[in-house]
Every structure is written in C-alpha cells, then in structure tokens.
Amino acid sequence: MRKQRAAMLKRWSHKREGTPETHEAHSQRRAGAIARLHASGLLDDDEVAWSQEIAAAAERIMAEAQVRTASLETRVDTSRHGDAFFEALGAVRREMAYSRWRAQLMPKVAALALDVILHDVGLSRAAAAHGMHVRRARRLLVEALHHWAHVHRDVRKEVSAADLVAAHAGLL
Numbered sequence: 001m002r003k004q005r006a007a008m009l010k011r012w013s014h015k016r017e018g019t020p021e022t023h024e025a026h027s028q029r030r031a032g033a034i035a036r037l038h039a040s041g042l043l044d045d046d047e048v049a050w051s052q053e054i055a056a057a058a059e060r061i062m063a064e065a066q067v068r069t070a071s072l073e074t075r076v077d078t079s080r081h082g083d084a085f086f087e088a089l090g091a092v093r094r095e096m097a098y099s100r101w102r103a104q105l106m107p108k109v110a111a112l113a114l115d116v117i118l119h120d121v122g123l124s125r126a127a128a129a130h131g132m133h134v135r136r137a138r139r140l141l142v143e144a145l146h147h148w149a150h151v152h153r154d155v156r157k158e159v160s161a162a163d164l165v166a167a168h169a170g171l172l
Contacts, residue, residue, distance in 0.1 A: 033116050037123060042138060047145045051117045054148055057098035058118055060091065089161050096159060097152040104151065105144055112137055113144040 012020040034051045037043045043051075102110055112130050115121040121129070127137035 033120050033122050033126075037116075037138075037141075042123075043142070043145075046149070047142065050145045050148045050152075053094065053152065054098065054101070054113075054117050054145075057094040058114070061095060061098060089159070093152070093155050093159055097148070097155040100155065101144075101148050101151045105147065109140050109144055113141055116141055 008020050008024055012023045015023055031039065034043065034048055038045075038048045105113070108130055112126055112132075115126040115129065116123060123137055123141065124134050127134045130137065132140075
C-alpha cells in the first residue's frame, strides 16, 4: 500500500494544484460516448445539446417514482412552489417531444440512439450490437438528433401555456 502511494505521489509530483488522489481519479475516468463523439468532431455543439435534452426527457419518463411532499398550510410568501400539481410547460413539451420522437423513429434507429445517448455505449459497439457498419450508425445517430430538433420545435409551436392551463382545468 505504501509503495503504491509513493508511486502515485511520484507520478503527480509535477502538479501544483489539486491532490494526487484527485489527479489519479481524473486520469482513470472515461468520458461518455457522446463526449467522445464531440471531442472527435463527429458531433457539433447543437447535437450534443439535443442529446442531453433527449437524455433528460427519457430519464424523467423512465423514473419509477419520485418522492414529493406537500404542505396543506396556506402559503403567505406567494411563491410558485405552493401548487405542486401543475407541471412546468417545458417539462410537458419535452415529454411530448420525446414520445413523438420515439414513435417516429424506426425501432432499430431508436434503439441505437438510446444505447449511445442513455446507456453510454460506444458508437462502434452499438453499431455491432445492432448489426450495422459504424458509418451507418453514425449517420443514423446524427439524423435522429436532428429529427429531435424538428420534433421539439413542432411541439413548442403546438403547445402553449394556455393549452397547459386548459388541460389542468379539465383535470380539476
């Protein structure tokens, strides 16, 4: 144990900021599949942002249950958190866009895209798992990300705050 620590200290002795443990942990960390595709120039900034939106929407939908609390007391501070029933407009739009995006993609393309975006599977491994060449998998992933942008734009135009209020009024 002491020899390993001495070797680690020697490896990182040239660094002036941070601890050797921090540098060691960072050197062993692997970047995600999307980050590697972005670093290699295969994805641009917009495509990375779209993949993060897809991941956030999917994780919200796939979450089993969220623990929430509610206070039955009258709120005197007029904060917006008092009415937990009403969903945020952005969350509704994201969930609608995700559902439409998934439905409009071919099943094999959706599975490939979600493997790379959600499950952090490398592109070459995902391509092999889905029986396609890496170039085709890359093209399908980029097309799926661009399709997300179009679907999300259409949903933003279609669903307004007034629509959400009307839907909530219908539930009450």
